[in-house]
Amino acid sequence: MNDFLDAFQFIGDNASLLWQLTLDHLALTGAAMGIALVIAIPLGVWLGHLHRGSFAAINISNVGRALPSLALISIGVALLGIGFVNVMVALVVLAVPPMLTNAYVAVDGVDRDAVEAARGMGMTPMEVLMRVELPLALPLIFAGIRTAVVYVIATATLGSVAGASSLGDIIVDQATYRLPGVLGAAICVAALALVAELLFAGLQRAVTPRGLRERHRAGAAVGPATTTET
Amino acid sequence: MTSAVSLALSAPFAQAEPVIPEFGRGSSCVRDNGLFCWSWVQDNWSGTLQPALLEHIALTLIAVLIGSAIAFTLALAAHKRGWLATPVVVATGFLYTIPSLALFQLLVPITGLTRTTAEIALVSYTLLILFRNMLAGLSGVPAEVRDAAIGMGMTPRQLLWKVELPLALPAIVAGLRIATVTVISLATVAVFVINEGLGAPIYSALQQTFKTELIAAGALCVALALVADALLVLLQRALSPWTRTARS
Numbered sequence: 473m474n475d476f477l478d479a480f481q482f483i484g485d486n487a488s489l490l491w492q493l494t495l496d497h498l499a500l501t502g503a504a505m506g507i508a509l510v511i512a513i514p515l516g517v518w519l520g521h522l523h524r525g526s527f528a529a530i531n532i533s534n535v536g537r538a539l540p541s542l543a544l545i546s547i548g549v550a551l552l553g554i555g556f557v558n559v560m561v562a563l564v565v566l567a568v569p570p571m572l573t574n575a576y577v578a579v580d581g582v583d584r585d586a587v588e589a590a591r592g593m594g595m596t597p598m599e600v601l602m603r604v605e606l607p608l609a610l611p612l613i614f615a616g617i618r619t620a621v622v623y624v625i626a627t628a629t630l631g632s633v634a635g636a637s638s639l640g641d642i643i644v645d646q647a648t649y650r651l652p653g654v655l656g657a658a659i660c661v662a663a664l665a666l667v668a669e670l671l672f673a674g675l676q677r678a679v680t681p682r683g684l685r686e687r688h689r690a691g692a693a694v695g696p697a698t699t700t701e702t
Numbered sequence: 703m704t705s706a707v708s709l710a711l712s713a714p715f716a717q718a719e720p721v722i723p724e725f726g727r728g729s730s731c732v733r734d735n736g737l738f739c740w741s742w743v744q745d746n747w748s749g750t751l752q753p754a755l756l757e758h759i760a761l762t763l764i765a766v767l768i769g770s771a772i773a774f775t776l777a778l779a780a781h782k783r784g785w786l787a788t789p790v791v792v793a794t795g796f797l798y799t800i801p802s803l804a805l806f807q808l809l810v811p812i813t814g815l816t817r818t819t820a821e822i823a824l825v826s827y828t829l830l831i832l833f834r835n836m837l838a839g840l841s842g843v844p845a846e847v848r849d850a851a852i853g854m855g856m857t858p859r860q861l862l863w864k865v866e867l868p869l870a871l872p873a874i875v876a877g878l879r880i881a882t883v884t885v886i887s888l889a890t891v892a893v894f895v896i897n898e899g900l901g902a903p904i905y906s907a908l909q910q911t912f913k914t915e916l917i918a919a920g921a922l923c924v925a926l927a928l929v930a931d932a933l934l935v936l937l938q939r940a941l942s943p944w945t946r947t948a949r950s
Contacts (some may be wrong), residue, residue, distance in 0.1 A: 538924060543923040547921070626800075643801075
């Protein structure tokens, strides 16, 4: 237990270093998530809107999950060298599958009757997408984003072994920071991941249309095995 | 250092046939840190890669087996007493959210730099996935099927083992697939606690940016995950032939 007390002592003594590394950590996470969002969400939403490519859209998350993060970073180092870019690329590769699959499943699974009704009211396909399908799909899309964010924050920690600065810098450098430092940084990373999880859970609730709230909660408790939600 | 010396020594002979095959640290490909040197893999398969692969499989199997036992007990309890589901999901979800590198280190003061530490962390990542899928499978059994079984005079035990569990099998195996692949991925991170598994060659290669070893160990890890996933699909098909036409 003494080790943990020392760890909090370390956090207090090195607040500015930890803050700087937290910012680096968030910058790496933000860059990777930004790129992954731009790739995954439009593609998933568009495929879901067309109800096409279900096999690829669903299986990409199975394949994505089979890519071990440290292995991916290591292959990235071999191909792209040490540094921010290769880790970011690895993180993008890891973040795209859950978001793409969830976006696809979300839009594809929108009640067909609602879509038919919207068409019957004379909406163009674009209006159907923007005003009916997307609002109804948002909770599940956000569930995918939430999964990806937490995953990327966790994996960004590993970026330290490949030359990208993050809170992992301290965790993998026990020789310099000793056990209290390693534990202190580990506590910070865990806290960061939990805060992100809670924040995005709140966001997910906030974007859920009121009529869907109860139904979605019930669905989230059981959770389909094919998607990586929550 | 040795590679620099051997590079300097080999330079004058670069055009000629190698005087001593495998001089220094191996072929010229290895000395030049080529992208992928097949010869290095052949030379180091039995000494480095194969033991790491076997250790990795052992780490994974132990974690998935213990995780399944715990999750199964919890799922059966929650299946009987519905109120248990939420606290278990919250608790295991909390464990699942903690980044692996952090969780491994946080356990070190308690269980030391041991295999136990690695396994505790790995098991904790399987619980949420396994529990949720097991419970979803059990509660997904149609009420009329359950009523019919009870009407046929089945005891609660028979109902569970002969009706509910077989019908829950696809969901349970789906959970096992995700949990196994997740553990295979996270077991590489265990290298920061114990020098075992495929994380070991990856970590040592990262220190020197040795490309062949990075790619070889990384690819082995990906291959292991894909093979394990495929084996579990086959297992599910063998155990539940009646679902073969249905979508899993």
